[in-house]
Amino acid sequence: MITALKALILGIIQGLTEFLPISSTGHLIIAEKFLSIGGETFRDAFFTIIQLGSILAVLLYFRSTLFPLPALLLPSERRKWLLLWTKIVAGVVPALVIGGLWGGKIQEKLYNIPVVATALFIGGILLILLELWKRKSITDSPERLRWWQILGIGLAQCLAMIPGTSRSAATIIGALCVGCNRTTAVQYSFFLAIPTMFAATGYHILKHGASFTASQVGLLALGLAAAFLSSWGVVAFLMDFIRKRDFRVFGYYRIALAVLLYFTMR
Numbered sequence: 122m123i124t125a126l127k128a129l130i131l132g133i134i135q136g137l138t139e140f141l142p143i144s145s146t147g148h149l150i151i152a153e154k155f156l157s158i159g160g161e162t163f164r165d166a167f168f169t170i171i172q173l174g175s176i177l178a179v180l181l182y183f184r185s186t187l188f189p190l191p192a193l194l195l196p197s198e199r200r201k202w203l204l205l206w207t208k209i210v211a212g213v214v215p216a217l218v219i220g221g222l223w224g225g226k227i228q229e230k231l232y233n234i235p236v237v238a239t240a241l242f243i244g245g246i247l248l249i250l251l252e253l254w255k256r257k258s259i260t261d262s263p264e265r266l267r268w269w270q271i272l273g274i275g276l277a278q279c280l281a282m283i284p285g286t287s288r289s290a291a292t293i294i295g296a297l298c299v300g301c302n303r304t305t306a307v308q309y310s311f312f313l314a315i316p317t318m319f320a321a322t323g324y325h326i327l328k329h330g331a332s333f334t335a336s337q338v339g340l341l342a343l344g345l346a347a348a349f350l351s352s353w354g355v356v357a358f359l360m361d362f363i364r365k366r367d368f369r370v371f372g373y374y375r376i377a378l379a380v381l382l383y384f385t386m387r
Contacts, residue, residue, distance in 0.1 A: 123167060127156050128340040132171050132347025139175045139348070140311060140355050142248060142290030142371045147237050147378055154385060163337060169325045170341050172318045174348030179311045182356045187312070205264050208271055212309070213316045215275035220282060227282045237285030238382035244290045245375030251297050252367045258302035263309045270299040278313060288314065290375075293368065303363045311356065 123131070134152055138145035149168060158164055180187060186205075192198040260266055266274075277295025281288035289310050296306035333341070 123158055123164065123340055125340065125343060127158065128167070128344040129347050130156065131158075131167070132174065132344035133351045135168070135171050135344070136175055136178070136348040136351025136353075137355055139172065139352060140179075140289050140314070140359060142244070142287050142293050142368065143374055143378065144237070144241055144244070144285050144287040144290070146284045146287075147241050147382060150234060150237060151382070151385070163333075166325045166328075166333075167341060167344060169321050171344035171348045173322045174345040174350075175352040176315055176318050176322070178349050178352035178356055179315060182353060183308075183311065187315075201264065208263065208266055209309075209312045210316055211268070212271045212275040212278070212313050213320075215272070216278045216281075216317060217320065219279045224282050228284065232284045234382055234385060236283065238379045240283050240285030241287075241375045241382065242379035244286055244294070245372040245379065247294055248290065248368045248372035248375070251294060252369045252372070256297065257300065258305075259300035260305055261302050262305055263312060266301070266305075266309065270296075270301070273299040274301075274309065274313070278317070287375075288317065290371075303367065304360070307359055307363050 131149065131152060134148050135145055138148045152158075153164075189198065189202065193202060260270060274292055274295040277298070278288060278292045280286050281291040292310040292313055293306045296309055297303070301309065
């Protein structure tokens, strides 16, 4: 059962882990074990809907890029703005198509600790190897992404349907592989989260919203607020961090978390 304290804790965990390439799923599984959360239907809806707080944090932090209101008065700026949003939406299409066809079955079959731990471990190794590989960056902003790069990143995001992969890690790894620099990889990962998570959140609200009790709505509001505040801090932290350092520390962290999860299986 989710109480007010548990909703607060889970919201903070969601916000802290959603945009870092370390898997919010892996952390929520650990939290579930320690917090003894039951009620599968509301739990699943809670975990999805509170992501709205994370989306709002991205929209607010990047408001001058995503909604440059004064600049939109100029036709040339409107074209740039529309092109950026077209590139954001286009990057989500592969996940919508593949997720719509097989996402439910993948989650049903693979949502277990061994799969999550394995995905964490492999993702950690990939992040470390990518930083050791002397890549040449050809794109330094989301606005300059080529369409083939967007397709590659969108396909990479589909890997996040495997629990433990991390949507953030999948998109960042995909972006690095197609020639984005670190800052662009992180920014575009943030931007792709907006339509992706809006779609998932909207689906759960339409499906379960009418059945929520007043107390459950209150718990959702508390978790959403906690996710918003912690996500805001993480977005600001990661944008500053990645200008000075690389992703290897997240790779090491994923490997350590995978080992911890393996031990919880015993």
